[in-house]
Amino acid sequence: xxxxILMLFIGFFVPSYAxxxxxxxxxxxxxxxxxxxxxDKIYLGYAFEAYxxxxxxxxxxxxxxxxxxxxxxxxxxxxxMHIKSLGVEESWAKGFAWIKxxxxxxxxxxxxxxxxxxxxxxxxxxxxxxxxxxxINDQYGxxxxxxxxxxxxxxxxxxxxxxxxxxxxxxxxxxxTPHGNGLYNQMKSFVNDFDYGYxxxxxxxxxxNGERNENN
Numbered sequence: 001x002x003x004x005i006l007m008l009f010i011g012f013f014v015p016s017y018a019x020x021x022x023x024x025x026x027x028x029x030x031x032x033x034x035x036x037x038x039x040d041k042i043y044l045g046y047a048f049e050a051y052x053x054x055x056x057x058x059x060x061x062x063x064x065x066x067x068x069x070x071x072x073x074x075x076x077x078x079x080x081m082h083i084k085s086l087g088v089e090e091s092w093a094k095g096f097a098w099i100k101x102x103x104x105x106x107x108x109x110x111x112x113x114x115x116x117x118x119x120x121x122x123x124x125x126x127x128x129x130x131x132x133x134x135x136i137n138d139q140y141g142x143x144x145x146x147x148x149x150x151x152x153x154x155x156x157x158x159x160x161x162x163x164x165x166x167x168x169x170x171x172x173x174x175x176x177t178p179h180g181n182g183l184y185n186q187m188k189s190f191v192n193d194f195d196y197g198y199x200x201x202x203x204x205x206x207x208x209n210g211e212r213n214e215n216n
Contacts, residue, residue: 028156028183036186039152040069047074056087067098069152070145070194075102076110083117092121093128097136100129149191156187 029037047062060081066074079098082091096117103114121129138144 030183034183036183036190038069038190040066040071040074043069044071044074047077051086056081058087060087067140068145069148070140070142072102072105072107072110075099075140076113092117093125094132096121096125096129097132100133101136101140146191146194149194153187153191157184 029039029042031037043062043066047059047066050056050059050062060078063074063078063081067078075098079095079102080086081095082088082098083095084090096114099110099114099117103110118126
């Protein structure tokens with residue numbers, strides 16, 4: 001019965017950014033217009049590519065990397081892989097916990113999936129899922145995701161400005177371009193545009209509204 005319900009929702013697909021046409025420099029990924037491709041979407045692309053080749057363990061690893069940066073699509077697919085036993089031992093409790101985390105994006109598709117799976121769980125699975133959710137939320141939830149995003153930006157800034165070569169390479173795109181923001185401003189948007197909250201003086205400030213509305 002569980003699998004019949006899931007057939008309505010589980011359809012692994014490859015979004016348009018799964019195989020980005022990128023220019024890679026100093027671990028940054030940019031499209032040909034010089035716009036930054038955010039790292040969670042890079043990991044998500046690697047994940048779908050691995051899944052297509054049936055490298056399920058690699059796909060799961062990359063989904064988790066994207067999930068760690070707060071990508072709700074990746075969080076959902078980590079959950080589905082647990083449920084479908086793809087690259088990992090089957091566990092409906094863990095799968096539901098991941099999908100519950102993903103559902104904080106407020107998207108109808110994800111919340112519907114969460115609710116449909118919940119009614120299929122046994123009372124014991126619900127208890128296990130609650131325990132798993134607390135662990136996952138601590139490691140992948142609001143504060144953890146924002147902190148990782150903020151650290152990523154700081155690390156890239158150091159790479160860009162840490163050497164004469166790096167400064168020269170990135171100088172032309174550090175400033176405003178005809179397309180809008182310079183590269184560093186695009187990197188900062190990786191933190192500031194994430195609707196979980198924002199960074200103020202190095203401190204992570206969650207939004208009062210516990211939901212996010214990230215455009216993945």
